[in-house]
Amino acid sequence: MNPKVDDRVPVLIVGGSLVGLSASLFLGRLGVRHLLVEKHADTSHHPRGRGNNVRTMELYRVAGIEAAIREAASVLAANHGILQAPSLTGAEQEWLFREIDPGGRLARFSPSAWCLCSQNDLEPVLLRAARELGGDVRFSTELVSFEQDAEGVTALLRSRETGEERTVRAQYLVAADGPRSPARERLGIGQSGKGELFHNVSITFRAKRLAEAVGDRHFIACYLTNPEADGALLPVDNHEEWVFHAPWHPEHGEPLEAFTDERCVRHIRAAVGIPDLEVEVTGKAPWHAAERVADRYSAGRVFLAGDSAHEMSPTGAFGSNTGIQDAHNLAWKLAAVLCGWAGPELLESYGRERQPVARVTGERASARSAEHSHPGYAVVPGVGRQAGVLAVALGYRYPAGAVVGTDPAGPVVPEQFGANGEPGSRAPHQWLLRAGVKLSTLDLYEQAMVLLTGPEGGAWLDGARRAADRLAVPLDAYRIGTGAEDDLAPEPGADFTELHGVRPDGAVLVRPDGFVAWRSEGAAADPESAVATALRAVLKI
Structure with missing residues (x-):
């Protein structure tokens, strides 16, 4: 029943x-x-x-x-970098990295940060x-x-x-x-990988005077390496609210109950290097790091x-x-x-x-x-x-999946990041103007499949729309160029074709998640058939 x-x-x-x-x-x-x-x-x-x-x-x-x-x-918003030091008060300090985006070069690749x-x-x-x-x-x-x-x-x-x-x-x-x-x-799905890596107890606490010791070192996290009291310190409000990750060793029989408030206070004081720091523990939560x-x-x-x-x-x-x-x-x-x-x-x-x-x-x-x-x-x-x-x-890629024209044996993560419009990769970011409004190519991708073509790719627009109508697939098609009939204008100095790896008469098909599904480097004898074939392969229709 x-x-x-x-x-x-x-x-x-x-x-x-x-x-x-x-x-x-x-x-x-x-x-x-x-x-x-x-x-x-x-x-x-x-x-x-x-x-x-x-x-x-x-x-x-x-x-x-x-x-x-x-x-x-x-x-x-002003916190950057990872600091490593034996304590906050000693002379030995090392930035593992100071800025997550030194020189602001990320703006070339993304509208976000x-x-x-x-x-x-x-x-x-x-x-x-x-x-x-x-x-x-x-x-x-x-x-x-x-x-x-x-x-x-x-x-x-x-x-x-x-x-x-x-x-x-x-x-x-x-x-x-x-x-x-x-x-x-x-x-009944199993897992594989290295398994358990390490265990920590995350301690939330208040300490008003700690901000004085931190000073203008507004870090994301500070790894404190005192062998008697190591841990990671993270700011919550840069003023009096903080988090401290303390090592925990349940594999050696250490119970969670061993992390009393008194022990946590002693550990934090020793780690930051301020023996008389006033610490009020407000919470504790265990967590486990694993690779599976x-x-x-x-x-x-x-x-x-x-x-x-x-x-x-x-x-x-x-x-x-x-x-x-x-x-x-x-x-x-x-x-x-x-x-x-x-x-x-x-x-x-x-x-x-x-x-x-x-x-x-x-x-x-x-x-x-x-x-x-x-x-x-x-x-x-x-x-x-x-x-x-x-x-x-x-820069991660999908060598296999809902994509056409990839190398199935290609790397998932390349050695160096590059945005070149290859199928299986995240579509490149490029600033565009539409009726005087600035937007990123990435803003186009969400509700439908999207076909982009260059200034000489007008044949792709009609062909793609006919193919999409025939297959009942939602698809938006845009021509990028500086002409009066173009749908989107690139910012001065930006080259759509170079960035997407196509010629002025080529086309790129992008999925709703912003990943390149397929591309044609140049014109096709039958654009409608080419797009229809790609849509069928990607969408399994």
Whole structure:
């Protein structure tokens, strides 16, 4: 006998942290009705996961919330760099890096910039935006169980406040339920990787006089290397609110209860080098650094995203950014399938694209922890500082998946970052003018497939529109040039064709997530047929 169904939604999201809330935001932007359930009573109250890289901020820019995030993050807007020192008061100080974007060269590649916004400040922004778009977000609600069949997923939910249980029927389930993911366990999906790396206890505290010792060294984090009291110090408000990550060794039998307030105060005083510092401990939270990637990113109609799919060392905030970008990759594909302009097989490309990115990024995160001598983790000799960070954050590629014309054996992360419009790579940023309004090429990508062509590519416009109409695929087509009939004008000195790797009569097809799906370096004898063939291959129709 089939159970009574209380709610029906196209997508059920389990987990309401950064990744789940981002998935809700992205689906809402695409008009996909969904329900998100989170077992905790509210968004995070603990300051953590603060580094939002440039790619993540690009996604939030297109989603319309970049300005709100920067406002929420304004208290730490002047903080830059990672400092390493035996104490704050000694003469020995070393900047592992002073500026995340020295010389401002990132502006050549992106309309956005890196942003320091703690999870407890970012999640409310995401929640507000998701709900404004119609997202049904329910806290204090846990997933009890789920079953799936060929048509959808039936999930049993329980209110942690009242104990009431409800059955939800969804076409797809997105499990963003953390590193101990019950959904992944229920699916029997294993993991591979180095496993546990190290453990820390995150201590939030107040110390008014600490700002005097820090002075004008407004760092993102300071690694304090006193062998008797090492740890990482992070500012919350640059004034009196701070976080300290202390090494914890449960593998040696050390219990969490050993971190009493008194011990934490002694440790912080010794680490910063101020024996009489007044410290008020306001909270403690254990966390575990690991390097693991799920063996599969989906099973049937259930998809893993964020920490349920991959765990990474926190150094560099690669894990949260990778998870948010998982959600963005999956959202447009779910929307395309649910709206009928892509085949269900498109969803298989989610894991094919995102799993290799997680593997490479997880390796880089572990190396970065060693490079920075993160408390509790061993140093690996010969790791170059800042090596390939931009390539990891902005230059990763999809050698295989919903793309045409890639090298399946090509690297997921190149040695050096370069934006050249190759299929499988993030489409290059270029400033444009449309009716006198300045916008980035990246602002064009969200709701539909987009075809861009150069000043001599007029034939592509009509051909692409005919192909899209015939296949019932939403597609926007633009010609970039300085002529009166061109749709978009490049900024003076900018060359669309050079940046995108095509001739003036070539074309580039870009997916809604801003990744190049296909390109033609020059004209085609039959543009309509060429675009139709590419759309069929990419969208599995």
